[in-house]
Amino acid sequence: AQKVTQAQTEISVVEKEDVTLDCVYETRDTTYYLFWYKQPPSGELVFLIRRNSFDEQNEISGRYSWNFQKSTSSFNFTITASQVVDSAVYFCALSEAGRGAQKLVFGQGTRLTINP
Amino acid sequence: GAGVSQSPSNKVTEKGKDVELRCDPISGHTALYWYRQRLGQGLEFLIYFQGNSAPDKSGLPSDRFSAERTGESVSTLTIQRTQQEDSAVYLCASRGGHYTQYFGPGTRLTVL
Numbered sequence: 001a002q003k004v005t006q007a008q009t010e011i012s013v014v015e016k017e018d019v020t021l022d023c024v025y026e027t028r029d030t031t032y033y034l035f036w037y038k039q040p041p042s043g044e045l046v047f048l049i050r051r052n053s054f055d056e057q058n059e060i061s062g063r064y065s066w067n068f069q070k071s072t073s074s075f076n077f078t079i080t081a082s083q084v085v086d087s088a089v090y091f092c093a094l095s096e097a098g099r100g101a102q103k104l105v106f107g108q109g110t111r112l113t114i115n116p
Numbered sequence: 117g118a119g120v121s122q123s124p125s126n127k128v129t130e131k132g133k134d135v136e137l138r139c140d141p142i143s144g145h146t147a148l149y150w151y152r153q154r155l156g157q158g159l160e161f162l163i164y165f166q167g168n169s170a171p172d173k174s175g176l177p178s179d180r181f182s183a184e185r186t187g188e189s190v191s192t193l194t195i196q197r198t199q200q201e202d203s204a205v206y207l208c209a210s211r212g213g214h215y216t217q218y219f220g221p222g223t224r225l226t227v228l
Contacts, residue, residue, distance in 0.1 A: 004158075037219075043205065043221060043222050044220070044221045047216055047217075047218060050214075101172045102147075102215060103149065103164055103175070104151075104161065105161070106159045109158055
């Protein structure tokens with residue numbers, strides 16, 4: 001069975017601090033996809049990134065970066081120089097690859113609060 | 117282009133009533149998903165549609181829940197004889213040829 005664990009329920013930092021959100025996953029599939037979504041107070045899930053299991057290159061997009069390590073089954077998300085607009089609930093998710101349903105298995109989410 | 121839309125945005129109903137929630141996927145997306153998000157929780161998969169194939173209903177929590185989809189367009193999630201534990205946000209997502217699901221704004225259901 002697939003499982004995603006986000007151990008940090010809530011994180012609160014002061015604006016401009018760097019913050020890392022942890023994500024650990026479990027799967028028996030050799031090929032899979034990992035995702036991060038942002039859920040701002042409005043409630044809509046916003047797609048941030050998708051990562052293939054065979055691509056362990058770290059990715060940077062502006063102030064956002066992702067560290068994928070298969071050896072520790074982790075896919076951590078770092079926000080550099082955080083801003084108040086980054087305040088949201090962040091979800092890590094996992095799906096099978098291939099022709100199946102590719103349903104997403106979500107972690108419980110991390111509520112990030114950036115204080116001015 | 118337009119994203120996934122859902123209606124209504126909010127629904128308040130009395131215990132025992134039936135409710136219908138609607139999802140309009142992104143045009144051209146063949147796959148459609150329903151998820152449920154209880155307060156303070158992650159999302160739980162409910163049902164998946166892909167083209168004309170039989171839907172994957174493995175996530176539906178009880179036989180009070182059902183869903184339909186007409187071709188590759190609109191989907192309706194129906195909850196019969198609603199219970200208070202059905203109170204949640206119901207989110208719809210659609211996916212095209214890639215592996216990324218794009219979500220709608222959700223329907224917040226409150227069962228009194």
